[in-house]
Amino acid sequence: METRVQISILLDFYGELLTEKQREIMNLYYNEDLSLAELSEITNTSRQAIHDILKRCHKMLLQYESKLKLLEKEIRINKAKDAILMKLDKLQNSMGNADIIQLVHEIKEQVMNEI
Amino acid sequence: METRVQISILLDFYGELLTEKQREIMNLYYNEDLSLAELSEITNTSRQAIHDILKRCHKMLLQYESKLKLLEKEIRINKAKDAILMKLDKLQNSMGNADIIQLVHEIKEQVMNEI
Numbered sequence: 001m002e003t004r005v006q007i008s009i010l011l012d013f014y015g016e017l018l019t020e021k022q023r024e025i026m027n028l029y030y031n032e033d034l035s036l037a038e039l040s041e042i043t044n045t046s047r048q049a050i051h052d053i054l055k056r057c058h059k060m061l062l063q064y065e066s067k068l069k070l071l072e073k074e075i076r077i078n079k080a081k082d083a084i085l086m087k088l089d090k091l092q093n094s095m096g097n098a099d100i101i102q103l104v105h106e107i108k109e110q111v112m113n114e115i
Numbered sequence: 116m117e118t119r120v121q122i123s124i125l126l127d128f129y130g131e132l133l134t135e136k137q138r139e140i141m142n143l144y145y146n147e148d149l150s151l152a153e154l155s156e157i158t159n160t161s162r163q164a165i166h167d168i169l170k171r172c173h174k175m176l177l178q179y180e181s182k183l184k185l186l187e188k189e190i191r192i193n194k195a196k197d198a199i200l201m202k203l204d205k206l207q208n209s210m211g212n213a214d215i216i217q218l219v220h221e222i223k224e225q226v227m228n229e230i
Contacts (some may be wrong), residue, residue: 016182067131070185080229087222091206094215100206107202114195115230 002062004030006071010061013070018057025050026057077115084111119145121186125176128185133172140165141172192230199226 002010008030015023025043028034036054040047065071085108092104123145130138140158143149151169155162180186200223207219 014183017179064132068129068183068185070183077230080225084222084225084230087218087225091215091218091222095210100209103202103206107199107206110195110199110202111226115192115199 007058007061009071010065013074014061014064014068017064018060022053022057025053026061029054081111081115122173122176124186125180128189129176129179129183132179133175137168137172140168141176144169196226196230 007026011023011026011030015026018026021043025039028039028042029036034042036047036050039045039050043050045053088104088108088111092101092108095101095104122141126138126141126145130141133141136158140154143154143157144151149157151162151165154160154165158165160168203219203223203226207216207223210216210219
C-alpha cells in the first residue's frame, strides 16, 4: 500500500500528465489535506465524482511509475549522491592544500545542486 | 524540426507510454530504418495507417517531453557530470598519495556508472 507521501511524490513527477483539474484536486487532497467534502464544495463537483477522480488519478500515477520508474531512479541516484558526497567529505578532511580543498568543495556543490 | 536521432532518444524515454504496437512501429521506423512499405507489409497494416501511427506517436513523444522534460534534464545532468569528471581528473593529477588517488577513482566510477 502506498502512503500519502508516496502519492504526493508521484504527483510531483507525473502531475503534468494529468489534466489541470485532476492535478488541482490531487494537490488539494494529498498536499493540502483537504477533505472530500471541502473538495466537493470548492470545485462545485459531487463527492462521488471527487472520489472517482482521486481513485482514477491514484491509479494513473502508479501506472506511470510502473512504466517510467522516475521515482525508483530518483531514489537510486540519491543513494549514489550520498555515497559520493561522503567520499568527497573524506577527501576534503584528509588534505591540507587550500587549492585542492576548494576544488573538492566545488565538486560537492555541483553534485548537490546540479545532479 | 526534430531529427530522427532526437525522436529515437525520446522513444527511449517515453516508449513505455505508447502501446506495444505503436512502440514496435516507431522502433522499426526510427531505429531500424524500415520504410513505410516494409512496415506496412510486416505489420499487415495499410501504409496510410502506418503513416498516421508514426505521425500521432511523433506528436505524443514531443508532448510528453514538453510536460516531463526528461531529455532536457538528461542533457543538463550530462553536462554537470562532464564538469564534475573534469574536476576529478584535475584533482587526481595533482596528487601523489595512493589512497587519495584510489578514492578519487572510486568517486569517478560512481559518477560515471550510477548517476
